Amino acid sequence: MIIGLYVPGESIVHRFSAGPxxxxxxxxxxxxxxxxxxxxxxxxxxxxxxxxxxxxxLRLQHLWTATRPxxxxxxxxxxxxxxxxxxxxxxNVILRLLALVWTASIVTYTTRLTDMxxxxxxxxxxxxxxxxxxxxxxxLIALTIRLIPAVFDTVRGVREAQRARGLERVYLxxxxxxxxxxxxxxxxxxxxLVARGFERWDGS
Amino acid sequence: xxxxxxxxxxxxxxxxAALGLLPPIPVPLVPVPVTAQTLGVMLAGCLIGPKRASxxxxxxxxxxxxxLPLLSGGRGGLSVFFGPSVGYLIGWTFGAGVIGLxxxxxxxxxxxxxxxxxxGGIGVVYAFGIPAMATxxxxxxxxxxxxxxxxxxGDLIKAGVAATVAVxxxxxxxxxxx
Numbered sequence: 001m002i003i004g005l006y007v008p009g010e011s012i013v014h015r016f017s018a019g020p021x022x023x024x025x026x027x028x029x030x031x032x033x034x035x036x037x038x039x040x041x042x043x044x045x046x047x048x049x050x051x052x053x054x055x056x057x058l059r060l061q062h063l064w065t066a067t068r069p070x071x072x073x074x075x076x077x078x079x080x081x082x083x084x085x086x087x088x089x090x091x092n093v094i095l096r097l098l099a100l101v102w103t104a105s106i107v108t109y110t111t112r113l114t115d116m117x118x119x120x121x122x123x124x125x126x127x128x129x130x131x132x133x134x135x136x137x138x139x140l141i142a143l144t145i146r147l148i149p150a151v152f153d154t155v156r157g158v159r160e161a162q163r164a165r166g167l168e169r170v171y172l173x174x175x176x177x178x179x180x181x182x183x184x185x186x187x188x189x190x191x192x193l194v195a196r197g198f199e200r201w202d203g204s
Numbered sequence: 205x206x207x208x209x210x211x212x213x214x215x216x217x218x219x220x221a222a223l224g225l226l227p228p229i230p231v232p233l234v235p236v237p238v239t240a241q242t243l244g245v246m247l248a249g250c251l252i253g254p255k256r257a258s259x260x261x262x263x264x265x266x267x268x269x270x271x272l273p274l275l276s277g278g279r280g281g282l283s284v285f286f287g288p289s290v291g292y293l294i295g296w297t298f299g300a301g302v303i304g305l306x307x308x309x310x311x312x313x314x315x316x317x318x319x320x321x322x323x324g325g326i327g328v329v330y331a332f333g334i335p336a337m338a339t340x341x342x343x344x345x346x347x348x349x350x351x352x353x354x355x356x357x358g359d360l361i362k363a364g365v366a367a368t369v370a371v372x373x374x375x376x377x378x379x380x381x382x
Contacts, residue, residue, distance in 0.1 A: 108281030116270035147218035
């Protein structure tokens with residue numbers, strides 16, 4: 001039911017492993033924070049868009065998906081910045097935002113969920129002395145991904161039950177049975193984990 | 205961490221994600237669409253204690269980072285952490301914890317839950333969100349605060365809804381907080 005943002009492909013960007021891709025993203029991001037001036041930033045943004053479409057092999061449709069949440073912000077920046085400062089500052093802020101968001105989107109669109117999870121688990125490795133186990137973190141990620149459709153099914157079930165009784169649009173009344181139901185299911189789930197030795201598993 | 209802690213953290217993370225999938229609710233007199241997602245942050249804080257609530261929201265952010273479109277409006281991936289809303293997302297993690305702390309201290313009455321939701325779910329979240337927005341958009345703090353004020357009526361309604369729901373859920377299922 002939930003599908004990750006990953007877009008399958010064979011490009012050179014896809015074949016790079018997740019760690020170096022993330023490091024490259026932070027380096028490019030840092031460069032963009034330092035670079036100033038609309039011409040320089042516009043060139044950078046064009047380069048990122050070029051990589052996005054021609055080197056990573058993603059479609060224009062994906063570029064639009066990445067840009068769409070920013071449209072309203074671009075409007076706000078244009079109005080506010082031109083009011084406070086000038087058009088040049090507005091252009092700087094908008095171009096920098098676009099370039100940063102496109103760079104991060106390239107990484108998200110070309111990296112598998114499992115590879116990203118592995119990076120997260122590896123990043124948790126230094127936290128082991130604090131009681132954080134990388135394998136448990138990976139388990140939590142997997143468990144949550146599984147639980148989202150389960151919670152959504154419960155929401156749908158409660159909604160249908162209320163509709164059958166003639167309740168149509170009651171947001172507040174719907175939340176209470178949903179929560180008590182999922183909390184009860186969570187008791188069964190934790191019993192199942194305990195029965196399978198979860199609490200004795202040290203996560204290694 | 206016990207099995208129960210693990211399951212509750214995953215559950216409230218999933219619940220907050222599922223609430224983000226619901227379509228925004230239009231509210232009369234409120235200029236911006238009210239999404240149900242922050243209800244998940246407030247409910248986690250009210251129901252499962254400060255530690256588990258913060259971890260549940262942190263886990264949701266991890267899921268978003270690895271590339272799942274779980275934020276309201278189908279947003280997700282690394283790019284949200286470069287956008288203007290980054291501060292609000294980070295604020296959720298701390299806000300859920302503060303709500304849990306206040307409810308632990310003041311008891312889980314309707315008034316205490318509402319106050320907790322306002323302080324943690326609005327105060328703390330805005331305290332992170334507004335400066336981050338001002339930085340990303342290169343705006344003065346006051347302008348960023350003014351832009352956030354559009355969300356205040358919706359957030360106050362949600363604080364009330366979450367408090368009411370949390371109190372009712374505790375009555376129906378007293379073991380929730382344990």
